[in-house]
Amino acid sequence: MRVAVIGGGINGVMAAWELARGGRQVTLFERGEVMGETSSASTKLLHGGLRYLEHGSFWLVREALRERSWWFSQAPHLCHPLRILLPHYEGVGRPRWMLGVGLWLYRILAGAANIAPHQWLGREQALEASPDLRPEGLLGAYAFWDGQMDDHKLGLWAAGQARAAGVEIREHTAVRSVSLDGDLIADTGPKHFDAIVNVAGPWARKLLDASEIPARHYLDLVRGSHLVVDRVCPAAILAEVRASRRIAFILPYLGKTLVGTTEERQTLEEPIACSERERDYLIRFHDSVMSTPLEPGEICSTFAGVRPLLRTADDPGKASREYAIERQGRLVTVFGGKWTTARSLGQKVAGVVAKIA
Numbered sequence: 001m002r003v004a005v006i007g008g009g010i011n012g013v014m015a016a017w018e019l020a021r022g023g024r025q026v027t028l029f030e031r032g033e034v035m036g037e038t039s040s041a042s043t044k045l046l047h048g049g050l051r052y053l054e055h056g057s058f059w060l061v062r063e064a065l066r067e068r069s070w071w072f073s074q075a076p077h078l079c080h081p082l083r084i085l086l087p088h089y090e091g092v093g094r095p096r097w098m099l100g101v102g103l104w105l106y107r108i109l110a111g112a113a114n115i116a117p118h119q120w121l122g123r124e125q126a127l128e129a130s131p132d133l134r135p136e137g138l139l140g141a142y143a144f145w146d147g148q149m150d151d152h153k154l155g156l157w158a159a160g161q162a163r164a165a166g167v168e169i170r171e172h173t174a175v176r177s178v179s180l181d182g183d184l185i186a187d188t189g190p191k192h193f194d195a196i197v198n199v200a201g202p203w204a205r206k207l208l209d210a211s212e213i214p215a216r217h218y219l220d221l222v223r224g225s226h227l228v229v230d231r232v233c234p235a236a237i238l239a240e241v242r243a244s245r246r247i248a249f250i251l252p253y254l255g256k257t258l259v260g261t262t263e264e265r266q267t268l269e270e271p272i273a274c275s276e277r278e279r280d281y282l283i284r285f286h287d288s289v290m291s292t293p294l295e296p297g298e299i300c301s302t303f304a305g306v307r308p309l310l311r312t313a314d315d316p317g318k319a320s321r322e323y324a325i326e327r328q329g330r331l332v333t334v335f336g337g338k339w340t341t342a343r344s345l346g347q348k349v350a351g352v353v354a355k356i357a
């Protein structure tokens with residue numbers, strides 16, 4: 001069976017790999033370079049997503065926590081467990097009991113894949129772990145474990161595994177349209193496949209529109225930006241953004257500090273780049289948590305990506321991070337999908353393709 005996979009982000013690569021492992025003859029089309037878009041612009045966390053518990057996405061969190069340990073087992077040179085502090089300030093944000101219940105649930109959902117138990121650190125212990133934390137009103141911090149990766153390198157590693165399993169990867173080859181019968185028109189010309197898998201991330205719906213194919217699912221596109229700061233970060237921090245329900249991260253990354261992220265509606269026609277507004281927002285967030293203000297001169301670079309969010313709520317900030325796989329004839333389209341869960345998404349895609357005669 002010949003299968004075309006469109007999109008060389010992590011979800012396309014893992015779908016292609018899983019299909020090849022199942023004996024399919026797979027060609028992956030990527031209009032730019034593999035891992036050239038969203039999949040290299042993430043917060044670099046292999047995580048269950050503590051925040052998604054508030055949206056009731058228990059199955060997704062469970063799946064992601066288990067997938068986290070699969071990545072650790074397969075590529076320990078490109079990802080590792082990361083201890084994260086969740087500081088708690090008097091009168092700010094969610095109550096301590098709620099954070100504790102969330103972390104308890106997180107641990108239960110992880111099951112055997114849990115890295116280590118979370119613990120409550122008193123004020124002095126928290127300041128010892130992260131000496132620059134703002135001390136005013138600090139009551140202490142929860143310390144819990146998640147995973148961190150080099151998303152670009154780990155994605156390229158996965159692409160290497162897919163190639164080794166027989167996937168033909170064609171970079172710089174855009175697909176212009178697809179049909180429900182297995183016909184595909186790429187820059188290089190038309191071709192017929194037994195199945196086509198559209199895993200073009202934020203562009204999945206656009207490809208359907210260009211092909212005049214209606215679908216049941218929709219995507220909301222939400223940009224997230226990060227600042228790379230030339231400062232050593234002694235401890236990873238997840239903190240609540242003051243006067244909002246949002247959370248953001250201050251993370252050690254390759255000897256520097258990564259501050260992110262934002263949530264801004266985006267169209268595919270706009271440039272995918274960190275705006276001045278987001279930059280200011282992230283600096284304000286940083287300064288609300290750390291004592292030493294972030295000087296603009298310390299920002300060595302910024303990067304941004306667009307989340308392909310399956311539309312599940314009017315407010316994309318409240319949308320779950322669940323994904324959907326829709327099959328129409330010989331065409332399978334993926335809507336959404338986190339980095340961490342790319343392998344299990346790929347396995348499900350392979351299961352759907354197996355039903356195509």
Ligand SMILES: Cc1cc2nc3c(=O)[nH]c(=O)nc-3n(C[C@H](O)[C@H](O)[C@H](O)COP(=O)(O)OP(=O)(O)OC[C@H]3O[C@@H](n4cnc5c(N)ncnc54)[C@H](O)[C@@H]3O)c2cc1C
Nearest residue numbers: 007009010011031038039042043045175201224305339340
């Ligand atoms: C700011 C931010 C932070 C995030 N942080 C995390 C995190 O810490 N952990 C986590 O698990 N997830 C995280 N995510 C989510 C995760 O990064 C994305 O959901 C995931 O990378 C999407 O991968 P993808 O393969 O679906 O899309 P992409 O990586 O965007 O890949 C789609 C590919 O399709 C190609 N393409 C598009 N149209 C065509 C066409 N017509 N022909 C050929 N190729 C085409 C594009 O060039 C692109 O390379 C984050 C997302 C963002 C934006």
